[in-house]
Amino acid sequence: MQQMQVADDGFTERVMSRLPDGRALRLSRLWTALCLTVAVVLFVLLRGWEMIGYGLLMLTNCPPTQGQVLLTAVSFVVIGYLMVSDFLWRERLRAL
Amino acid sequence: MGRLNDLSLATQVAVFHNKRAFDQLVREYQSPVRRFFLSQTMGNESLSDDLAQDTFVKAYTHIGQYHGTASFLTWLTRIAYNVWYDYTRSERAHLDVAEQMADRAGRTADGGTMMDIYNALALLRDDERLCITMQLIDGYAIDEIAQITQKPVNTVKSLLKRGKEKLANYLRQNGYDRS
Numbered sequence: 052m053q054q055m056q057v058a059d060d061g062f063t064e065r066v067m068s069r070l071p072d073g074r075a076l077r078l079s080r081l082w083t084a085l086c087l088t089v090a091v092v093l094f095v096l097l098r099g100w101e102m103i104g105y106g107l108l109m110l111t112n113c114p115p116t117q118g119q120v121l122l123t124a125v126s127f128v129v130i131g132y133l134m135v136s137d138f139l140w141r142e143r144l145r146a147l
Numbered sequence: 148m149g150r151l152n153d154l155s156l157a158t159q160v161a162v163f164h165n166k167r168a169f170d171q172l173v174r175e176y177q178s179p180v181r182r183f184f185l186s187q188t189m190g191n192e193s194l195s196d197d198l199a200q201d202t203f204v205k206a207y208t209h210i211g212q213y214h215g216t217a218s219f220l221t222w223l224t225r226i227a228y229n230v231w232y233d234y235t236r237s238e239r240a241h242l243d244v245a246e247q248m249a250d251r252a253g254r255t256a257d258g259g260t261m262m263d264i265y266n267a268l269a270l271l272r273d274d275e276r277l278c279i280t281m282q283l284i285d286g287y288a289i290d291e292i293a294q295i296t297q298k299p300v301n302t303v304k305s306l307l308k309r310g311k312e313k314l315a316n317y318l319r320q321n322g323y324d325r326s
Contacts (some may be wrong), residue, residue, distance in 0.1 A: 054286060057178040066173050066203045
């Protein structure tokens with residue numbers, strides 16, 4: 052059966068102009084990978100496991116100092132920010 | 148375009164975000180995708196183009212999920228089907244389609260064969276129309292329709308049978324009898 056052919060008439064150009072920017076997507080992924088790499092390297096170089104162990108030991112033995120509370124609060128803020136921005140980014144992609 | 152060539156272009160889009168490769172895919176497949184939507188919207192060109200654009204944008208953002216097991220057109224039609232399904236689920240869509248059907252019914256006197264076919268298609272249920280147009284207009288085999296709509300083959304067969312009976316009755320009543 053002969054199928055009806057629909058002429059392009061600028062349709063392809065309209066689609067191409069609506070595509071999300073691949074460069075921004077690539078940069079975002081690159082930035083995430085870079086941050087993750089830096090975090091892992093710092094964790095290994097600074098023996099992060101010892102600091103965590105020491106922190107936990109101190110918490111059980113004596114009440115935390117003001118500096119420790121501040122450090123914990125900063126950590127939660129950073130982790131929270133990363134989780135929210137990741138969620139927003141995924142939602143943006145889903146909406147496309 | 149061969150499946151290997153499609154897979155090669157899709158890989159270039161997924162890995163390098165090569166827009167030129169995607170441009171080639173859009174040019175190649177815009178006609179069947181737009182024809183699919185023209186059949187579902189019963190000839191509403193602007194709505195069909197909007198939905199076809201959504202389909203290609205979704206294909207671009209999810210192109211990493213195309214692995215070449217089915218043809219690129221089948222994969223694209225599956226996305227188009229999902230876009231159409233989402234659209235018909237929205238309240239706005241029901242209103243538009245209902246208005247369009249009323250509009251077409253009112254214009255029967257000016258129409259030719261195409262108008263009669265669209266009026267006949269308007270009598271069908273959504274899933275019957277989908278299967279009928281995919282088989283008779285787009286030329287898909289029954290197993291491909293089942294794959295795209297994710298319905299069992301026997302369900303597709305019975306939808307086609309019922310849809311064809313309704314179409315034949317309508318066309319017979321409107322002077323398209325063979326005799």
